[in-house]
Amino acid sequence: MKRVFMTLVLMLVSVMARAELVVEVTQGVEAPTAIAVVPFGNETGRALNEDVAAIVQQDLQRSGFFQPMARENMLGFPVQQSELYFRDWRIAKMDYVVIGRAVPVGADEISVRFELYDVLREQSLLSEQVTTGRDNLRDGAHFIADRLFERLTGLKGAFSTRIVYVTAEQLAAQKQRFRLQLADWDGARARTILESSEPILSPVWSMDGSKLAYVSFETGKPAIYVQYLATGRRERIQSFPGLNGAPAWSPDGTRLALVLSRDGNPEVYVLDLQSRQLQRITRHYGIDTEPSWSPDGQSLIFTSDRGGQPQIYRLELSSRKLERLTFEGNYNARGRLTQDGRFLAMVHRSSGGGNGFDIAVQDLKTDRLDVLTRSGMVESPSIAPNGSVVIYATQEGTRGVLSAVSLDGRVQFRMPAVSGDVREPAWSPYLR
Numbered sequence: 001m002k003r004v005f006m007t008l009v010l011m012l013v014s015v016m017a018r019a020e021l022v023v024e025v026t027q028g029v030e031a032p033t034a035i036a037v038v039p040f041g042n043e044t045g046r047a048l049n050e051d052v053a054a055i056v057q058q059d060l061q062r063s064g065f066f067q068p069m070a071r072e073n074m075l076g077f078p079v080q081q082s083e084l085y086f087r088d089w090r091i092a093k094m095d096y097v098v099i100g101r102a103v104p105v106g107a108d109e110i111s112v113r114f115e116l117y118d119v120l121r122e123q124s125l126l127s128e129q130v131t132t133g134r135d136n137l138r139d140g141a142h143f144i145a146d147r148l149f150e151r152l153t154g155l156k157g158a159f160s161t162r163i164v165y166v167t168a169e170q171l172a173a174q175k176q177r178f179r180l181q182l183a184d185w186d187g188a189r190a191r192t193i194l195e196s197s198e199p200i201l202s203p204v205w206s207m208d209g210s211k212l213a214y215v216s217f218e219t220g221k222p223a224i225y226v227q228y229l230a231t232g233r234r235e236r237i238q239s240f241p242g243l244n245g246a247p248a249w250s251p252d253g254t255r256l257a258l259v260l261s262r263d264g265n266p267e268v269y270v271l272d273l274q275s276r277q278l279q280r281i282t283r284h285y286g287i288d289t290e291p292s293w294s295p296d297g298q299s300l301i302f303t304s305d306r307g308g309q310p311q312i313y314r315l316e317l318s319s320r321k322l323e324r325l326t327f328e329g330n331y332n333a334r335g336r337l338t339q340d341g342r343f344l345a346m347v348h349r350s351s352g353g354g355n356g357f358d359i360a361v362q363d364l365k366t367d368r369l370d371v372l373t374r375s376g377m378v379e380s381p382s383i384a385p386n387g388s389v390v391i392y393a394t395q396e397g398t399r400g401v402l403s404a405v406s407l408d409g410r411v412q413f414r415m416p417a418v419s420g421d422v423r424e425p426a427w428s429p430y431l432r
Contacts, residue, residue, distance in 0.1 A: 021165075021187025021402060021422065027412040028064035033152065034095045035060060036069040041079030041101035044110055048102060048137060052112055055141035056098065056148070059159040062186060063149065064411030069094060081115065081124070089119045096125075098148060108134055114144050116151060126151045138188065158384045161185050161431060163391065164193065164203045164212060165402065166424040180214060182229070185427075187415055193227060194234075203424060206249045209431045213237075213247035213256060224258060226273075238276065248291050248300075257281070257291035257300055268302050270317075281315060290334050295341045301325065303333040312346060326362065328369045334380065338387035343407060345381045345390045359392055361407050372405045373412075382427045391415075393423045 037057040042048055060066040075088040079101045089097050100114035109131055116126035128147060132140035139160065146157030163185055168178040178200045183190040194200060198217035205212060212227045222244045224237040237247075242261035249256060256271045268281040268291045282288040286306035293300060299316045306313075312326045312335040326332035331349035338345075341364070348360035348371060356376035362369040372390070381392040389411070391404040396414070400421030403414040415422075 021183065021190070021415040023058075023062040023186045023413055023415050025062055025064050025411075025413045027410070028067075029410050032065055032067040034069065034093055035066050035152075036074060036089060036092070036094045036097045038074065038077055038079070038097065038099045039071065040099075040112065040114070044102055044104045048110075049134065050137035050141065052102065052137055052141040052144070053098075053100065055138055056145045058186070059142060059145035059157075060148065062413060064406070064413060065149075065153060081117075084117065086117075086119055086122045094119050096152065100144070105131055110134055110137065110140075112137075112140050112144065114147075116148055138184070142184070155388055156386045156430075158386045158388070158427075158430075159185055161385060162209075162428040163187075163382075163402075164205070164424075164426050164428075165393075165422050166200050166203065167422050168199075180212075181422075193229070193232075201424065202246055203426045204247055204249060205426055205428050206253045207251050207429050208253055209429050211249075211253075212426075213249060215245050215247070224256070226256075237271065238278075246290050248293055250293050251295060251297040257293065259289045259291065268300065270300075281317070292336055294337060295339050301335045301337065301344070303335065312344065325364065326369075328362075329360070331357065332360075336381055336383050336390075338383055338407075339385060340387060343387065345383055345407070347378055347381060347392075359390055359405060361390070370409060372407075372409045373403075375403070378403075380424050380426075382425050384427050385429045391425045391427055393425060 037053050040053045057068045061068050078084040078099050097117050097119055100112055102110050102112050105111045111129050111131045113129040115124060118125055130140045130143050142159040145159040149157035162182060164182050166180055168176050171177055178196050179192045180194040180200050180203060181190050182193050196216060196218045201215040203212050203214040210229060214225060215222050216225055223239040224244050224247050226235045240260050240262040243266055244260060246259040247256050254273055258269055259266050260269050266287045266289050268288050270279045270281055284306045286304050288302055288304045290303040291300050299314055301312055301314045303310055304313055309330050310333045311324060312332050314323045314325055329348050330351045333347045335344050335346045344362045344364055346360055347357050349357050357378050358371050358373040359378050359381055360369055360371045375394045378392045378394045381390050383390050389404050389406050391402060393400060394403050400423055401414050401416040402422055402425050405412045
């Protein structure tokens with residue numbers, strides 16, 4: 001069993017190829033909401049470099065909760081309320097319609113005014129505006145999609161967030177190029193944060209979204225680095241002999257939980273980033289790894305095979321009270337909590353279920369566990385900041401892709417690359 005446990009860890013250094021990501025919905029809700037996002041008007045006097053309404057429409061469609069109307073089927077293109085004829089949209093069997101227009105604010109800024117209407121009731125549900133730079137219209141579009149999603153579902157949108165992931169390119173028989181990539185949630189605007197000829201593992205966001213921590217082998221052995229996204233500055237965290245891995249930011253950003261084998265066995269430690277004081281958290285002859293913080297910062301969850309099989313435990317930092325959280329299945333690892341602390345997402349293998357690994361979620365209030373995927377080989381789950389979706393890496397044939405599933409299992413989508421594989425996704429917190 002320990003061999004299987006370490007094999008899944010070693011999978012993270014497999015060969016990958018760089019590529020763009022595209023969201024493809026593979027399963028949505030049974031009756032998605034019909035919505036029309038009408039092309040927005042442009043009153044700026046200049047062509048816009050982004051089609052804001054198209055991005056909004058794509059965001060809503062890719063959530064799996066909405067079925068937007070195709071533009072070629074629209075009977076009209078209103079941009080303000082006086083041009084909106086509800087009868088046309090009722091004939092088209094739309095539940096909601098979104099209209100908007102871009103107006104100039106200054107030489108380099110644009111205000112996008114958007115409105116949401118209930119077609120049946122002929123009522124305005126939302127009327128707002130967002131001001132953004134001409135070169136940042138995609139950010140404005142994601143914000144609009146967030147506001148519409150929240151108004152119609154009651155759940156805060158996560159379209160304005162980012163993801164990071166790792167890719168690699170085979171240059172020659174014994175030479176590879178690894179990249180840490182940063183992109184919009186939908187894979188757009190990907191850019192390279194770090195490039196290396198050695199593996200990059202375990203990227204994780206600070207809770208304020210300003211920094212990443214990750215493991216790099218660029219010196220020939222694993223070391224943990226912190227990178228500041230605004231400036232690109234990198235800082236190497238003190239390195240110890242043996243394993244240095246699995247960094248995890250505390251909610252307040254002052255500490256890193258990490259896994260070290262400095263004393264001979266993988267154990268969980270906490271490093272104070274200001275004082276550089278290191279505190280050992282776990283003490284056991286088994287493997288203790290993959291720490292993650294509770295939302296209040298008062299406890300850590302981690303994976304351990306101390307009971308004979310990899311399972312997830314919670315340790316209160318003040319009292320050192322240890323609690324095993326998972327009992328169903330013979331393998332539970334890489335646990336991640338939702339921001340309310342109630343749900344635990346993990347890599348799970350059912351007892352008697354062969355060698356397949358899937359994404360499962362456990363309600364820590366009721367202890368109910370639901371298996372959300374049936375792919376048989378998943379890794380690296382990361383939860384959206386609104387707690388609605390888990391993104392993870394999996395295999396599709398011989399290729400690695402990123403996929404995602406909602407916590408209730410109703411919505412699934414994948415983010416295949418145009419070519420090659422991707423791994424190690426990490427979803428950002430809400431960004432300012």
